[in-house]
Amino acid sequence: MSVHVIKMPDIGEGIAEVELVAWRVALGERVIEDQVLADVMTDKATVEIPSPVHGTVLALGGVPGQVMAVGGELIRIDMDDSAGESVSAAPPVAAIAEAASAPPPTSPGGQIKAMSDAAALHAVKHANVPVTASPAVRRRARQLGIGLQDVPASGIDGHVTHEDLDAYVTHSGVPSTSHSSGGRYVEGQNEESLPLIGLRRKIAEKMQESKRHIPHFTYVEECDVTQFETLRAQLNAKWGATRGHLTMLPLLVRAIVLALRDYPHCNARFDDEKGVMTRYGAAHIGIATQTDAGLMVPVLRHAEARDPWSCAAEIARLAAAARAGQAVRAELSGSTITITSLGALGGLVSTPVINYPEVAIVGVNRIIERPVIRDGAVVARKMMNLSSSFDHRVIDGQYAAGFVQALRGYMEAPALLFVE
Structure with a gap:
């Protein structure tokens, strides 16, 4: 196994910390060179971090919303012999299970956080063609329980849009975020905590x-x-x-x-x-x-x-x-x-x-x-x-x-x- 460690890059202008906004890949996913791995933000500019190598994702550093130091570990990729295979091939289950059992980080700055077993198995089930979409579209897809790789894309260069999600919900029968009560008002029972991350947090701070x-x-x-x-x-x-x-x-x-x-x-x-x-x-x-x-x-x-x-x-x-x-x-x-x-x-x-x-x-x-x-x-x-x-x-x-x-x-x- 040859492990390539990708560190949080220096985006410039003397910035020492960068916010991790969203992951574009999952644990166990095969990635190819130049595929976007993560979105990070400084000030109000969002920057995409591409992969410099082919390989399989071993571990992810940090969680969306976490502020990471420049130079801290962002992601680890296994550059084994299978890295040259089709990106849609299923990742090895053993490697995912091993990575999922790794201990959690002791501090936020640059430590590696393994995904849960459930998330790892989800990554195996949906092993992955790269999908491009805005953070807002990705967040909405997660709320609806939709895998973006299943959504036909109409945007430029295969970009998934809100309209694509609407069409998928309409034709697949996926329930929307609103639920019918047969014309009667019902008392709400759910509550949701929504952390401010990315641009939303920058706006709040400003x-x-x-x-x-x-x-x-x-x-x-x-x-x-x-x-x-x-x-x-x-x-x-x-x-x-x-x-x-x-x-x-x-x-x-x-x-x-x-x-x-x-x-x-x-x-x-x-x-x-x-x-x-x-x-x-x-x-x-x-x-x-x-x-x-x-x-x-x-x-x-x-x-x-x-x-x-x-x-x-x-x-x-x-x-x-x-x-x-x-x-x-x-x-x-x-x-x-x-x-x-x-x-x-x-x-x-x-x-x-x-x-x-x-x-x-x-x-x-x-x-x-x-x-x-x-x-x-x-x-x-x-x-x-x-x-x-x-x-x-x-x-x-x-x-x-x-x-x-x-x-x-x-x-x-x-x-x-x-x-x-």
């Missing part, structure tokens, strides 16, 4: 850090976006086919860029330890993006140098990368002010949490057409609220109100967006 350090205050203003929406429709009708479709977001980005010229304190970061606020000339705008794994904030860099169509294309690219789990660290850091939008989900007002260590965040609520009074007459107008939060240590209420009123001015007279 939100807690923001609320602990920043004294928030939120300012809400109503905007008449009738002309704004009319202009957007006209731009799409004239140039949509050649330049791309514009949503509200790239035009709002343009309004923020212009408003920041008069209110530069809002385009800043505050260093708690040094007591220093750093203002930025460039507008690197964070775009809060919901993904299957949780909220991510990819960064639209140098928005001040882009026209609305360039903004739209880059926002779409960043959102797609974030939702596919392919956004790199550089695309998820360095923002100077953030936009968050719940407009598509409804709601009149929100109190957004600042993206620490920034000092301001602009929140967009839904557009409602309703009667308003204009020049003594009741007319139908498209109205929307801007809900924006500020760091009260460095942004006074009057300054914040001035910034939001500047945004409102550009949105209610959108021709000004294109006048320098």
Whole structure:
């Protein structure tokens, strides 16, 4: 037996610890070179760890959610003569039983944790063609008791999606997570403890850090976006086919860029330890993006140098990368002010949490057409609220109100967006 030990790699930027998010392989599974073994996370970037060799998994280090030291043992692979066989061949039961009987680790950092006998036998039963899927899809499959290797994949390069799981549940008769009670309400008897791991834990830590350090205050203003929406429709009708479709977001980005010229304190970061606020000339705008794994904030860099169509294309690219789990660290850091939008989900007002260590965040609520009074007459107008939060240590209420009123001015007279 020739055992190859794979250690937690140094992902870079001086990081000493990495969180193990999910295993992509099981004890006793045959793996091939370049097959993904595990997902690990640092900051908000998820990294896939591939296998450098062919072989059989002997032991797994750590459990999902565990923070492991760089250089600690991640996985052990037996590179015996059978490693060159088909990856779908069944692993030897004796080897699995031997590994399953190994003692548990005495400490979390880099020690090897063997799976239980039941899990080992499950690995034998489902000996494995490599399957790719997001952590959210894998978690849902586990909750449903479905082996991902049994689910026909429709995603790129054989990626299993939520839609694939839905189709499998529908056609196989696997019960969903909800149960029928014959039309009658029944008292719930089950409870489930769900540890926060991976991106969900990073989000929790970031939100807690923001609320602990920043004294928030939120300012809400109503905007008449009738002309704004009319202009957007006209731009799409004239140039949509050649330049791309514009949503509200790239035009709002343009309004923020212009408003920041008069209110530069809002385009800043505050260093708690040094007591220093750093203002930025460039507008690197964070775009809060919901993904299957949780909220991510990819960064639209140098928005001040882009026209609305360039903004739209880059926002779409960043959102797609974030939702596919392919956004790199550089695309998820360095923002100077953030936009968050719940407009598509409804709601009149929100109190957004600042993206620490920034000092301001602009929140967009839904557009409602309703009667308003204009020049003594009741007319139908498209109205929307801007809900924006500020760091009260460095942004006074009057300054914040001035910034939001500047945004409102550009949105209610959108021709000004294109006048320098």
